[in-house]
Amino acid sequence: MKLNILFIADVRFEGGTSTALAVEIQAAARAGLKTGLLAVKGPLLDHPYPMHPDLRALLDGGATERIDPETKVEADLVLLHHPTIMSNCVTRRISIRAKHLVMVLHHPMVDRLGKLQYDLARIINNCRWTFGVNVLLAPVSAIVRDALPRRLPTGAELLSEDWTNLIDLDDWPRRADGPPHNPVVIGRHARPDKLKWPSSIADALRIYPADQSRYTIRILGGDSFLEELYGQLPANWEILPFAWTGIPEFLQGLDFYVYYHSDSWSEAFGRTILEALAVGLVTILPIHFQPLFGDAAVYAAPRDVERVIDKFINDVEAYAQQSALAKDFVSRHHSADLFQQRLERLFGIARPRDSAVERASMIQPLPTRHVLFASTNGIGMGHLAQQMAVAQRLPEGLKPVFATMSYAMRIAANEGYHAHFLTYHRGIDAAPEDWNDVLAEELFDLISHLRPAVFAYDATAVFDGVAAALAMDPNLFSIWVRRPMWRESHRGFLEMANAFDAVIEPGELADEFDHGPTKEMRDKVFLVPPVLHLEPNERLERTAARLFLDLPEGVTVVALQLGSGSNFDMRGVRNGVLKALLDRPDTLVLDIRSPIRADLAPDEPVGPRHRIVELFPSFRYSRAFDAAVVAPGYNTFHENILGAVPTLFVPNEADEMDLQLNRARWAELGGFGLLMRRDHGLPHVDSFVERLLDPTERDSMAARCSSIIWTNGADQIADFIEDHARILRTDWDITKGA
Known part of the structure; x- marks a missing residue:
C-alpha cells in the first residue's frame, strides 16, 4: 500500500494528542492526500479506554484508512504521535517503509521539577530498530523544544520549526459579542487529573473565586478528585463531568477562560487554551504560557486574576479588543488550513491533482x-x-x-x-x-x-x-x-x-x-450501556409476531419464562402462576422453556390455552405479549424493561446467581415492573396476577419503561474489539520475554 502519510498513534488518548491528530487527518483528507492510521497500544495508559470518538468518526467516514499491523506500507511521511508509544519495541514484526519519519513530541522530556518523563535515547533506538531510518523530532512548542538535551541521541535530528497544534475554525464558532454576564462566568475544561489544577487551595480560590454574588465558576472535567485535593468545594463551582462533545457550546457560555495547573506539571502546549482562544474568549494564564500564545491571552499571577477580570468588566472596549486578538491569533498561526503548507514546505508533499479518484481507487480490504x-x-x-x-x-x-x-x-x-x-x-x-x-x-x-x-x-x-x-x-x-x-x-x-x-x-x-x-x-x-442481543425496534410488529406464534385474536397473551430451573426450583411458582392465569378465561399462556433446562423430558400443556414453546430469541416476538412473568436475569430483565413489556419479576435467588432480587426491587419501586419472591409471594399469587393484568397498571408500567433513554452497549463492545483487533502493541517489554 502506498500512502502520502501514515499516522501512528495511541488512539485511546483522551485529550489534546488525539484532538490534534484528528485535525491533521481531516486536513490531509481535504487536501486529497492518501493517508492511513495505525493504532498503537502504548504503555502510558492502563485504563481500557476506547478509541477517541473524533478518530473513530474519521475512520468510519473514510477520511483515512485503518491500517492492520501486518499490512505492507510505503509512505512519504510516517507521523508518530507522542514519544511514549515507542518506549518499548513493537511486539510483532511490521513492514513499513518511510521516506521521512517524524516523532511528534506532545510532552516535554523533563517536567518542571526536573523529573524525566521518557527516555529519548531508548525511544529513538526503538524507532530506528522498527523503521530502519533516522528520526526527525517535532516538538509541539518551545516548552518541549527547550526540555530536549543539547546533544540528541544518535539517529535523531531536530525539526527546524515547532509542530504546533492546529484547529479547524469551522468547529469553533465565535462567542456572541457583548459584555460579560453578571455574575461573571469563569470557566475551564481539561481531562480529570490533579496535575491539571493549582497545587494549593489558596491559589485555587484566588484563581476561581468563591464569591457567588460576583462569579460563577463552570468546570468541565471535574470529578471527586477535586474534593480530595481541596476539601469541600465552593458553592459557586459548577462541576460538569469530562466529555468529548459539547465543548464549543460550553466555551460559548463563558466570559473568561482561566487555566492554571500544578507547580509540578509542564503543559506542552495547551490544546484547551487554543480552543478557548478560537471562540474569542478573554483568556487568563500564568506567565510561562506567554511564549506560546503571545498577546492572544492575558497573563497574571494567581493573586492578580480578580484584578485582571475587573479591568475587563469595567472596560467593554478592551474586552472586545482582547476577544478579537484571540480569534485573529488562532486564525493566523493555528488554522487547520496551514497543515498542507507545512507538509509541502518541510517534506515536499503536494496536493494531488485528481485526489478524490486516486484515494478511492487505492482503498484495500483489511486481512481477515x-x-x-x-x-x-x-x-x-x-x-x-x-x-x-x-x-x-x-x-x-x-x-x-x-x-x-x-x-x-x-x-x-x-x-x-x-x-x-x-x-x-x-x-x-x-x-x-x-x-x-x-x-x-x-x-x-x-x-x-x-x-x-x-x-x-x-x-x-x-x-x-x-x-x-x-x-x-x-x-x-x-x-x-x-x-x-x-x-x-x-x-x-x-x-x-x-x-x-x-x-x-x-x-x-x-x-x-x-x-x-x-x-x-x-x-x-x-x-x-446495557447490552441487548436484539434492540426493541428489531422486534416483529404485534400482528406479525402473533401470526408467527399462531395466537388467536381477542385473547390476553402472557409470556411465562422462569429460567432453566437448574439451581433454583421454580416449579411451585410456575404451577401457581399458570393456574392463576388460566383461571381467567380470556388469557393464553405462552410457556417459554429454556433450551438448557434441567428437565429435558417433554411435558404436556394443562389446557388448550397453555402453549409450551422453545423460543430463542423470545424477545423478537415480545410485541405479541400483553404481559410477562419472568426471572430477572440480566438479558431478560433489560429486554422486558427496554421493550416496555408489563412484567412480573420472580428472581432466581440461588447463591451462585447475580442479585436478581435487586433488579426486581428497582423495577417495583420505580414503577417499571412488579416483584414477587418465590418464598414470600406464592400464597398471594392470585393478587399478583390480577395486578399484572389490570389494564391501567400495564399501561403505567409500559409508559414508564418507554421513557428510558438507552443505547446498546453491544455496539461499543464491538467497536472496542474492532479497534484492538488491528492494534500494534508496545505496552509491554518483549525484550524481557513472556
Whole structure:
C-alpha cells in the first residue's frame, strides 16, 4: 500500500494528542492526500479506554484508512504521535517503509521539577530498530523544544520549526459579542487529573473565586478528585463531568477562560487554551504560557486574576479588543488550513491533482482476523447471548468463533458461527485442578490454531485454566466482559482481572441498587450501556409476531419464562402462576422453556390455552405479549424493561446467581415492573396476577419503561474489539520475554 502519510498513534488518548491528530487527518483528507492510521497500544495508559470518538468518526467516514499491523506500507511521511508509544519495541514484526519519519513530541522530556518523563535515547533506538531510518523530532512548542538535551541521541535530528497544534475554525464558532454576564462566568475544561489544577487551595480560590454574588465558576472535567485535593468545594463551582462533545457550546457560555495547573506539571502546549482562544474568549494564564500564545491571552499571577477580570468588566472596549486578538491569533498561526503548507514546505508533499479518484481507487480490504469468544453458562445462556449480540455487530473482516460451556451452543451454531464446546468440571465429575489443566490445553490449542486477534471472555468466574492459556500468548489482546450485580461471595474473582488486557462492564438499569464488589472497581474498567442481543425496534410488529406464534385474536397473551430451573426450583411458582392465569378465561399462556433446562423430558400443556414453546430469541416476538412473568436475569430483565413489556419479576435467588432480587426491587419501586419472591409471594399469587393484568397498571408500567433513554452497549463492545483487533502493541517489554 502506498500512502502520502501514515499516522501512528495511541488512539485511546483522551485529550489534546488525539484532538490534534484528528485535525491533521481531516486536513490531509481535504487536501486529497492518501493517508492511513495505525493504532498503537502504548504503555502510558492502563485504563481500557476506547478509541477517541473524533478518530473513530474519521475512520468510519473514510477520511483515512485503518491500517492492520501486518499490512505492507510505503509512505512519504510516517507521523508518530507522542514519544511514549515507542518506549518499548513493537511486539510483532511490521513492514513499513518511510521516506521521512517524524516523532511528534506532545510532552516535554523533563517536567518542571526536573523529573524525566521518557527516555529519548531508548525511544529513538526503538524507532530506528522498527523503521530502519533516522528520526526527525517535532516538538509541539518551545516548552518541549527547550526540555530536549543539547546533544540528541544518535539517529535523531531536530525539526527546524515547532509542530504546533492546529484547529479547524469551522468547529469553533465565535462567542456572541457583548459584555460579560453578571455574575461573571469563569470557566475551564481539561481531562480529570490533579496535575491539571493549582497545587494549593489558596491559589485555587484566588484563581476561581468563591464569591457567588460576583462569579460563577463552570468546570468541565471535574470529578471527586477535586474534593480530595481541596476539601469541600465552593458553592459557586459548577462541576460538569469530562466529555468529548459539547465543548464549543460550553466555551460559548463563558466570559473568561482561566487555566492554571500544578507547580509540578509542564503543559506542552495547551490544546484547551487554543480552543478557548478560537471562540474569542478573554483568556487568563500564568506567565510561562506567554511564549506560546503571545498577546492572544492575558497573563497574571494567581493573586492578580480578580484584578485582571475587573479591568475587563469595567472596560467593554478592551474586552472586545482582547476577544478579537484571540480569534485573529488562532486564525493566523493555528488554522487547520496551514497543515498542507507545512507538509509541502518541510517534506515536499503536494496536493494531488485528481485526489478524490486516486484515494478511492487505492482503498484495500483489511486481512481477515478471528475473534475467539469464550464463555461459561452451565445454568443459563445469558453470557452466550450477550456475546452473540457483539459478534453480529463486528465488521466484515473479523470472524467470530465461539468456545462455550453453555449447553445452548447449538444456538450459536444455528446462527452460522463456528462453535466449540468446553466441558465444565461438574458436568463430568472431574477434579477442578485436573479440569483446569485440560481447559488451559484446550484453549491454547484453539488459540494456536485460530491465531485470534482478540480473546473475549464473558463470565463471572475466571478459571485458572483461562488465565493459564492467556499467559502462554501475552501478545493476544484479551478482554473480560463481566456484568454487574455481583454477590459478595464472588469478590475473589476480581483478582483475576490482571489476567486480561481490558475489563468491560455492561451497564445495569438498576445500577443504584448495585452495591456488589465490582462497584468498587469502576475506575479500572470500560463502562458501556446495557447490552441487548436484539434492540426493541428489531422486534416483529404485534400482528406479525402473533401470526408467527399462531395466537388467536381477542385473547390476553402472557409470556411465562422462569429460567432453566437448574439451581433454583421454580416449579411451585410456575404451577401457581399458570393456574392463576388460566383461571381467567380470556388469557393464553405462552410457556417459554429454556433450551438448557434441567428437565429435558417433554411435558404436556394443562389446557388448550397453555402453549409450551422453545423460543430463542423470545424477545423478537415480545410485541405479541400483553404481559410477562419472568426471572430477572440480566438479558431478560433489560429486554422486558427496554421493550416496555408489563412484567412480573420472580428472581432466581440461588447463591451462585447475580442479585436478581435487586433488579426486581428497582423495577417495583420505580414503577417499571412488579416483584414477587418465590418464598414470600406464592400464597398471594392470585393478587399478583390480577395486578399484572389490570389494564391501567400495564399501561403505567409500559409508559414508564418507554421513557428510558438507552443505547446498546453491544455496539461499543464491538467497536472496542474492532479497534484492538488491528492494534500494534508496545505496552509491554518483549525484550524481557513472556
